[in-house]
Amino acid sequence: MKKLRLHGAYRAVRATLKGIRPLPPRISGSGPPATGRKGHAKRRRGIAVSDFVYWAVIAFLFAPLVVLFAYSFNSSKSGSWTGFSFMWYERLFLGSGLLWNAFGNSAIIALGSASAATLLGSLAAVGTSRYSFWYRPYVKSMSFIPMILPEIIVGVSLLVFFAGVGLKLGLLTVWIAHTTFNIPFVYLLVSARLEEFDPSIIEAARDLGATEVQTLLRIILPITMPGIASGFLTAVTLSLEDFVITFFVAGPGSTTLPLFIYSAIRFGVSPVINALSAVMVAGTVLLIYPARNFLKAYAAH
């Protein structure tokens, strides 16, 4: 339980369930011993029900991961347990050049597109919140379209576009595609943060002698930083896991990890993929904790 506490989902579920627990009856002031006992019994039953639901939800969320974890240590390729072994980890780290190549591509694309999307999305958010121009409402509503459109349509349209422009499919086109679908998420998160803060803060900065650029760098950016950071992290995640759009716009030499795993699975699930997944889950958990703490500390001051 202590290990699991790291996880945000756990906390959210826990909090929700706590909220729906029946309260002890304290409405009337009748004989304290009777109501006391009744209330006690009711509360205990409440705990039993909510604990059951709670563990069921946890099992539903995490059982697949546990199975995956376990099978990554299986000593054979078969679906039944044959004994403990590190062989798949060995193969993962020593004998999977193509996999690591795909992983590298994914990392480059994720960081590259997240950075580009964060830059463009944040500037767009600042622009639409700070300045008024006649097409501002259009920019605001248009920015949601890539988020709502089915991915397959985005994928096809990007493919058609790249073909039309004459761009060769490869890392560049994947990067452009990922940047495109990441921008709205960053825009949304940064806009939300910007809407929270008092516009007279910006007027105050200008009044005190800050130029437009100084106001952006010294006031707007630091205050919006939590929004920008969560936008960046969201973009990295979305990019890492994207399959559909990438499938359309990837070319030779730009296979990303999801594409590689998909093509590997077509010839049967390899436990190497289990091992890789286990490593990625562990990595994510290790990353999430300091990231959350950092954001919390930032938000607190």
Added chain:
Amino acid sequence: MKGSDVTVSGISKSFGAFKALKGVSLEIKKGEFFSLLGPSGCGKTTLLRVIAGFEEPDSGIVGIDGRDVSGLPPDKRRCNTVFQSYALFPHLTVFENVAFPLRLKRLPNRLVRELVMKHLSLVQLEGHAEKRPSMLSGGQKQRVAIARALINEPSVLLLDEPLSALDAKLRQRMLVELDSIHDKVGITFIYVTHDQQEALSVSDRIAVMDQGLVLQIGSPQQIYENPASDFVARFIGETNIFAGVVASREGPFATVECEGLGPLLVEANGEAPLGARVSVAVRPEKIRIAAESPGARPELNVLSGVVEEPIYSGFQTKYIIHLAGGGSVTVFRQHANWSEGVPDLKWKDEVYLSWSARDSVVVESDAVANDEVVNGAARPPAP
């Protein structure tokens, strides 16, 4: 005087179809504590923002020290603003908030420290330099905002309802403090408020505004004692207004024939031509209330009525008197001379009201207000 004089001439400003300012002109003297007072939506904040440079007026000129500053951005005018919402930078400490303008100028650290601490001590916040704004109370935030606005050593400080978010007691204290800061720094303060008490107690002069126009400019005393119109009379403090027609003029006095009440002798400073429809304003504390008739004397107006409601509030009692001639009048009786044994007036007691002609004044009746004026109905000041 270190401050600047500010001249505003013919400023108009519209937001879409709404005319916020309709040709406002003002002259504010060096070092003056000048208040813009009016109900919400009267244009006072817009005028302040025009002076600060946040709004571009549609027409008119703003001059500071005789120099036309129209078109200059806020940071190029020698004025700084204290915002209603404080507008502190949440990610900076109190010290860095106040130091912000100096950091922009890249002043050496030692000088920054010295100046910031000097200004923090001016607002009595030396001990809070390293706190974040979120850790401060409303009054402290306001002090930080004032220190920050003063650190550039502006010659005009613009204050946009700076105390409106504070509770009544704290507001009184901050007001006294603002006054003493004004005395210490000696620059021009332009203070926007909708609270007539605030304006009366600290201002050198007040401009009363309504619907984008300046109705009257004067010292607190002038505005209170000689309101120019019944709007001003009713907005500043409580007032009894009687509508009537000027029947005769003798010297400084006019006799105003009021419906149902008969003739009232009133001081008339402005124009009150015979036959003009005017309003007569009498402050509730100027009216003497007694169980017996004070006897007829020239220059004394006497009305009789019945106590409708005595409202006791410690330092005074407020009476609402139903007049024999119709309408009602509000009277304040201070309890300063309680020991004289003034008879206790109760509900339904018959009373006589009297006041000297010098204590009432003829004011212009504005057409809109006139419709609502039932004889003598005292109104609380607009919120």
